[in-house]
Amino acid sequence: EVQLLESGGALVQPGGSLRLSCAASGFTFSSFWMHWVRQVPGQGPVWVSRISSDGSATRYADSVKGRFTISRDNAKNTLYVEMNSLRAEDTALYYCVRDVATTGTNFDYWGRGTLVTVSS
Amino acid sequence: NFMLAQPHSVSESPGKTVTISCTRSSGSIASNYVQWYQQRPDSSPTIVIYEDDQRPSGVPDRFSGSIDRTSNSASLTISGLKTEDEADYYCQSYDNITPVVFGGGTKLTVL
Numbered sequence: 192e193v194q195l196l197e198s199g200g201a202l203v204q205p206g207g208s209l210r211l212s213c214a215a216s217g218f219t220f221s222s223f224w225m226h227w228v229r230q231v232p233g234q235g236p237v238w239v240s241r242i243s244s245d246g247s248a249t250r251y252a253d254s255v256k257g258r259f260t261i262s263r264d265n266a267k268n269t270l271y272v273e274m275n276s277l278r279a280e281d282t283a284l285y286y287c288v289r290d291v292a293t294t295g296t297n298f299d300y301w302g303r304g305t306l307v308t309v310s311s
Numbered sequence: 312n313f314m315l316a317q318p319h320s321v322s323e324s325p326g327k328t329v330t331i332s333c334t335r336s337s338g339s340i341a342s343n344y345v346q347w348y349q350q351r352p353d354s355s356p357t358i359v360i361y362e363d364d365q366r367p368s369g370v371p372d373r374f375s376g377s378i379d380r381t382s383n384s385a386s387l388t389i390s391g392l393k394t395e396d397e398a399d400y401y402c403q404s405y406d407n408i409t410p411v412v413f414g415g416g417t418k419l420t421v422l
Binding site for chain 2: 226228234235236237238241250286292294295296297298299301302303304
């Protein structure tokens with residue numbers, strides 16, 4: 192069974208940093224591109240970042256470019272996102288998502304999310 | 312960048328059929344696949360349609376997807392509505408500039 196388990200969410204002050212992790216199991220993690228998607232309760236999902244299966248290619252939403260860094264450790268079956276210079280508008284539930292598409296994007300499995308709250 | 316516009320809400324009675332639209336603001340809807348996700352309250356999204364009209368295993372055949380080049384939109388149709396279909400539905404697509412674009416979501420009420 193495919194499982195994605197996020198962790199690391201917390202209450203952090205504006206300007207602070209946080210690292211989220213996503214432990215993957217039930218599939219060959221190193222074969223899939225992975226994404227972070229965030230969602231403010233009551234609003235729609237918003238794409239944050241993606242990383243290729245081998246970690247060599249990354250992309251970011253303009254809203255987080257230069258502040259967030261996505262990475263992965265295929266030996267540990269774990270996806271990460273390092274978040275710096277956090278702002279109130281980064282407050283959201285952060286999902287780890289598997290991309291099964293061969294063309295474009297197609298999110299077939301989502302984790303349950305980890306909550307990040309940026310507030311003083 | 313393009314946007315995907317969805318109606319804020321739709322409602323229909325059990326047993327009936329409902330269609331949710333997703334209109335692309337620029338670029339052709341046919342250029343890039345459209346996916347549809349269902350999100351029930353307090354749950355993560357789950358995919359119900361991928362690549363415009365493909366249904367993942369486990370998704371009932373009451374769910375179908377299509378695209379219309381004339382209106383530059385995609386549609387999710389749910390027939391034989393059940394109360395369990397009550398949820399938020401999001402369309403999603405992409406282009407060469409932005410890997411992922413979500414629509415704003417449509418709240419389906421089955422009353």
